[in-house]
Amino acid sequence: MEVIESLQNQKVKTWKKLHTKKNREKLGLFLIEGVHLIEEALKAQMPIKELIIEVDKEIPHEWQVSNLPHVYVAEKVLRDICETETPQGFAAVCELPENKNIPLEQGKFLFIDGVQDPGNLGAMIRTADAAGISGVILGDGTVDLFNGKVMRSTQGSLFHLPVQKMNLEEAVQLCKESRIPVFGTSLTGSTYNAIEPQENFALIMGNEGSGVQKELLEDCDQNLYIPIYGQAESLNVSIATGILLYHLRS
Amino acid sequence: MEVIESLQNQKVKTWKKLHTKKNREKLGLFLIEGVHLIEEALKAQMPIKELIIEVDKEIPHEWQVSNLPHVYVAEKVLRDICETETPQGFAAVCELPENKNIPLEQGKFLFIDGVQDPGNLGAMIRTADAAGISGVILGDGTVDLFNGKVMRSTQGSLFHLPVQKMNLEEAVQLCKESRIPVFGTSLTGSTYNAIEPQENFALIMGNEGSGVQKELLEDCDQNLYIPIYGQAESLNVSIATGILLYHLRS
Numbered sequence: 001m002e003v004i005e006s007l008q009n010q011k012v013k014t015w016k017k018l019h020t021k022k023n024r025e026k027l028g029l030f031l032i033e034g035v036h037l038i039e040e041a042l043k044a045q046m047p048i049k050e051l052i053i054e055v056d057k058e059i060p061h062e063w064q065v066s067n068l069p070h071v072y073v074a075e076k077v078l079r080d081i082c083e084t085e086t087p088q089g090f091a092a093v094c095e096l097p098e099n100k101n102i103p104l105e106q107g108k109f110l111f112i113d114g115v116q117d118p119g120n121l122g123a124m125i126r127t128a129d130a131a132g133i134s135g136v137i138l139g140d141g142t143v144d145l146f147n148g149k150v151m152r153s154t155q156g157s158l159f160h161l162p163v164q165k166m167n168l169e170e171a172v173q174l175c176k177e178s179r180i181p182v183f184g185t186s187l188t189g190s191t192y193n194a195i196e197p198q199e200n201f202a203l204i205m206g207n208e209g210s211g212v213q214k215e216l217l218e219d220c221d222q223n224l225y226i227p228i229y230g231q232a233e234s235l236n237v238s239i240a241t242g243i244l245l246y247h248l249r250s
Numbered sequence: 251m252e253v254i255e256s257l258q259n260q261k262v263k264t265w266k267k268l269h270t271k272k273n274r275e276k277l278g279l280f281l282i283e284g285v286h287l288i289e290e291a292l293k294a295q296m297p298i299k300e301l302i303i304e305v306d307k308e309i310p311h312e313w314q315v316s317n318l319p320h321v322y323v324a325e326k327v328l329r330d331i332c333e334t335e336t337p338q339g340f341a342a343v344c345e346l347p348e349n350k351n352i353p354l355e356q357g358k359f360l361f362i363d364g365v366q367d368p369g370n371l372g373a374m375i376r377t378a379d380a381a382g383i384s385g386v387i388l389g390d391g392t393v394d395l396f397n398g399k400v401m402r403s404t405q406g407s408l409f410h411l412p413v414q415k416m417n418l419e420e421a422v423q424l425c426k427e428s429r430i431p432v433f434g435t436s437l438t439g440s441t442y443n444a445i446e447p448q449e450n451f452a453l454i455m456g457n458e459g460s461g462v463q464k465e466l467l468e469d470c471d472q473n474l475y476i477p478i479y480g481q482a483e484s485l486n487v488s489i490a491t492g493i494l495l496y497h498l499r500s
Contacts, residue, residue, distance in 0.1 A: 119369070123486050132479025160481040193500050226496070229382025231410040236373050239492035242485065246476070246493045250443050 003055045004073045007080050011071070015052070015081040015093065021144040028096045030146040033087045035060070040156030041094060050093040054078045057089035083148045096146065102164045104174040106200050107134030108249055111168050111182075113216060114141035114207035115237060121145070122153020123238035124205065129157035131245040136161065139168035141207070168204065172219045175202045181221045183248070184212050185240065189223030192243070197250045205241050253305045254323045257330050261321070265302070265331040265343065271394040278346045280396040283337045285310070290406030291344060300343040304328045307339035333398045346396065352414045354424040356450050357384030358499055361418055361432075363466060364391035364457035365487060371395070372403020373488035374455065379407035381495040386411065389418035391457070418454065422469045425452045431471045433498070434462050435490065439473030442493070447500045455491050 004012060017023040018031040029049060032041060041048060042063060051063075051070040059065050078087055102109070110128045115121050121143050128136050143150060145163055175182050182202045183195070204220065206212030217223055226240055235243075254262060267273040268281040279299060282291060291298060292313060301313075301320040304327075309315050328337055352359075360378045365371050371393050378386050393400060395413055425432050432452045433445070454470065456462030467473055476490055485493070 123489060126482050127485060127489050129480040130476075130478045130482040130485050155483065157480075157482050226380075228380045229499070230379040230407075232376050232380040232407050233405065235377060235380050235492065236488070238486070239373060239377050239489050242489035243492050243496045247496075249479070 001055075001072055004071060004077055007077060009077075012073075012077055012081060015091070018093070019083065019148065021147070024096060024144070024146050029093050030096055030151075031081070031091060031093055031148070032151060033082045033084050033091045033148065034152070035088050035090055037151060037156055038063075038090055038092050040159045041092065044159035046097070046159060047095045048092050049095055052078065052081070052091040052093070054089040084152070099165050100162065102135035102137065102162045104171060104180065104202070105178045106180065108198075108200065108245075109133065109135055109137065109175075109180070109202040110241065110245065111137045111139060111171055111202055111204040112142050113139045113168055113204055113212050114210070115205065116143055116208060118143050118147050118149035119153045120208065120236070120238045122150045122155075124241045125150075125154045125161075125163060126157040127238065127242045127245060129154075129160045131242075131249050133161060133245065133249075136163045137166045137168065137171050138163065139166070139171075168213075168216055169219065171202070172204075172216065182219070183244075184217040184220035184223040185225070185244070186212060186217050186223040187225060189225035192224040192226055192247055195222065195224065195248070198248050201248055203241075203244055203248060205237055205244075208237055251305075251322055254321060254327055257327060259327075262323075262327055262331060265341070268343070269333065269398065271397070274346060274394070274396050279343050280346055280401075281331070281341060281343055281398070282401060283332045283334050283341045283398065284402070285338050285340055287401060287406055288313075288340055288342050290409045291342065294409035296347070296409060297345045298342050299345055302328065302331070302341040302343070304339040334402070349415050350412065352385035352387065352412045354421060354430065354452070355428045356430065358448075358450065358495075359383065359385055359387060359425075359430070359452040360491065360495065361387045361389060361421055361452055361454040362392050363389045363418055363454055363462050364460070365455065366393055366458055368393050368397050368399035369403045370458065370486070370488045372400045372405075374491045375400075375404045375411075375413060376407040377488060377492045377495060379404075379410045381492075381499050383411060383495065383499075386413045387418065387421050388413065388415045389421075418463075418466055419469065421452070422454075422466065432469070433494075434467040434470035434473040435475070435494070436462060436467050436473040437475060439475035442474040442476055442497055445472065445474065445498070448498050451498050453491075453494055453498060455487055455494075458487055
């Protein structure tokens with residue numbers, strides 16, 4: 001059994017490159033870390049290009065590793081290529097999926113306008129999954145879905161529901177053509193719980209600092225606001241997403 | 251003007267010690283970083299023991315710094331004592347407040363049972379503040395409120411509403427004596443939105459992995475559950491807190 005021991009190995013150098021968006025897009029690959037994300041990727045039948053196994057780790061039987069391209073590495077190599085401090089002995093290189101079109105004809109959608117914090121984006125996708133949302137659209141200026149921290153924060157939900165990059169003005173127009181009501185979020189909007197739950201909807205959540213772009217808000221059917229009853233200046237965007245999605249779909 | 255330049259300075263060594271709970275409790279002090287938290291502490295009239303100012307930084311006029319004990323330090327000293335990469339030129343040493351009793355007689359309360367992640371606890375306190383909650387009780391095994399990441403994640407809300415450490419079984423008993431309904435959270439509970447909004451309540455949220463302790467759940471008037479409509483295994487605890495608090499107080 002061959003084991004990659006050197007941090008100078010060409011494969012190791014390539015894997016490390018996958019921590020930047022530019023290189024992920026150039027190479028058409030992304031890197032996941034840890035047992036849970038790998039299991040979710042396998043369940044979702046993501047094409048795994050190479051499973052990276054720390055030597056001496058016990059491989060879960062149900063992974064059927066003999067059917068997967070795989071390579072063994074020394075512990076220091078795995079530590080070097082992973083962002084987490086405890087990568088649990090496994091990482092995997094996957095093919096970047098094509099940006100498939102989510103049909104905006106009927107369903108419940110979350111549109112994300114320029115959210116920057118990877119932990120927030122991941123938590124929003126996880127919450128959208130929990131709330132049974134049909135698909136998530138990432139507008140321009142939103143942090144990359146295949147960023148390691150985003151993927152870890154989704155806890156695997158990135159493999160459970162369609163997530164697509166798209167210009168949000170176009171997405172809003174498509175909703176209008178399908179008569180799907182579009183709700184923006186704005187400090188000058190209506191109190192959210194005055195709105196009835198909806199069979200079909202698109203909810204737009206905005207950047208942590210500046211919120212949803214003004215031009216988009218003007219195109220929405222209605223803009224919603226979560227009242228602040230105490231002295232906090234605002235809610236975290238992922239928590240606001242949870243409150244609004246669970247209200248709209250209830 | 252004297253400027254502390256050395257990382258070996260005794261004050262600098264003491265400030266760095268405040269990153270651990272043990273030393274905070276021993277010295278009766280805690281350390282905050284950044285302009286926003288300092289402003290919130292000043293607004294809340296927290297006793298500031300020493301304001302730490304990076305030399306050459308412009309001090310906000312409204313801080314009335316001449317009335318505060320303060321000390322100037324070199325940039326490398328501030329960087330050394332702070333956890334954030336961009337501490338914005340300011341930190342402050344504050345006196346650890348006494349653990350004041352929150353009267354559990356009427357109001358809306360959040361009880362936290364063993365939440366471990368500092369970002370989660372901070373977001374929960376910020377959300378409780380936004381939702382106009384009367385007070386937060388931290389049960390045994392919950393991460394320390396004066397942990398730097400917890401305080402930063404509250405975005406200042408730790409200074410806006412009372413937060414007290416207390417054994418949760420005692421807190422639940424006090425609620426019962428005051429006829430405040432206590433709601434636990436459990437996978438085997440009732441769907442949360444079958445419950446009407448409440449004038450007075452205590453909501454118990456539990457540890458990220460194991461949830462609320464079984465003994466506590468048995469003492470609750472009712473246990474609540476947020477349905478998962480998709481394939482996610484769970485919701486993040488701070489997001490679940492937002493959904494439940496905004497539902498119960500609406």
